[in-house]
Amino acid sequence: MSAPARLVTQCPDDILSQCAALMARQGYHGTSMRDLARTTGRSLSGLYHHFSSKEDLLYLINERGFSSLLGNAERLREEWRSRARAKPATAADAAALLRDLISAHVDYFSRHRSEMRVLMLGTQPMSPAHGEVVRRLKQRYSEVLSYAVSEYLAGHAPGTPRAEVERKAWLLFGMMNWIFGWYSVDELGSPRDLAGDIFGIFTQGCLAGSRAAATSE
Amino acid sequence: MSAPARLVTQCPDDILSQCAALMARQGYHGTSMRDLARTTGRSLSGLYHHFSSKEDLLYLINERGFSSLLGNAERLREEWRSRARAKPATAADAAALLRDLISAHVDYFSRHRSEMRVLMLGTQPMSPAHGEVVRRLKQRYSEVLSYAVSEYLAGHAPGTPRAEVERKAWLLFGMMNWIFGWYSVDELGSPRDLAGDIFGIFTQGCLAGSRAAATSE
């Protein structure tokens, strides 16, 4: 423990994202360790110096991605809660929280598209222990979003049933996640426009309530 | 060409869906031909009697799924067009078309969850020829949906820019598709409720226009 300090190595951050980029295109099982070694400019056994196994690599990508996403979301929620303690929150405040969460999500996705695509393609091939950690992160993240949705609905459409709140939160998730699964971000305009559209459609759509669905018949 | 008629065999319909069920859980590369042979109750070489290759099997699942989806959608659109020729279409008619398309989509997904999950996980490992066919089907399907969205917006929010129409159609796609990627249909209520929610959020959300997105700041 002396002069030059440890900044490189230790945790192979760039290697991880290079691997994620390849896995995003070919899938976990469709990408071999030899493929990953080649694109990271290392040898096969050199790659194993950084990760204990292929599954471990997948876990690290998942853990890192969801942790960042969750960190952003929980920070926004805490800021909102401390503001709410200072002075009572208005309905507009809840809308602002929801809008910030959507923006943060879309921004993060657009800046880490490969990693996010890996996260979306499923958790199946992970060990029970790793899978549990990732599942927990996923759930905590969706709980923050559900919380914001229910706070928003409490202010703008009070009395919405719990089941409907959750269903709508999931639909919001759908809008936020799907686009990056199929399409390129280049064809969709800026993340800012996209987040604005999602926020606009969701909030205005929720205001109309569920009874508005009966148009014909 | 005589008595008993050909109803079985020819095209292995049930085998296909059994294979899709396994691939939906493990992914294409994560499922071996031996796995597929075992779950279909056949031997490895017995399976190759029905499909020329593993990739061919993936293609058949994709082609079949998207063709059904597209068939339903184009039928609904043609019905609408012929009604529009009889008497001028109202704005409510366009909403009904959109609602029927969403219902058909959600219904089909809920009845063929495994196949649909395979379709959503990507097209990469297909040959150029097969990939092109599937890509064409996908595009035709999304064009029907975009058409309905633009017809709806023409009646309810005239003057919406083309790019915004497409972005909103994609967000609608997101709501329709995402839920079956992550969550089980059991927790989401009936397909009917779900389709109603999607239709309600989307249509009411679009009515508010894009300028409503500026709530704070």
Added chain:
DNA sequence: GTACCGACCGAACGATCGTTCGGTCGGTAG
């Protein structure tokens, strides 16, 4: 100097992969 370190490599291991080949069996057709 020697000792130890993390980063990295070439070569190989056993297992599993997609695919092929030769053959069996029950059922019409002539």
Added chain:
DNA sequence: CTACCGACCGAACGATCGTTCGGTCGGTAC
């Protein structure tokens, strides 16, 4: 009877898979 057919199987092929092992090299620590 023979000829032919689709459905199906066991056994094997070459290739590729994830992983391991022994070793090399440049750099501190003492």
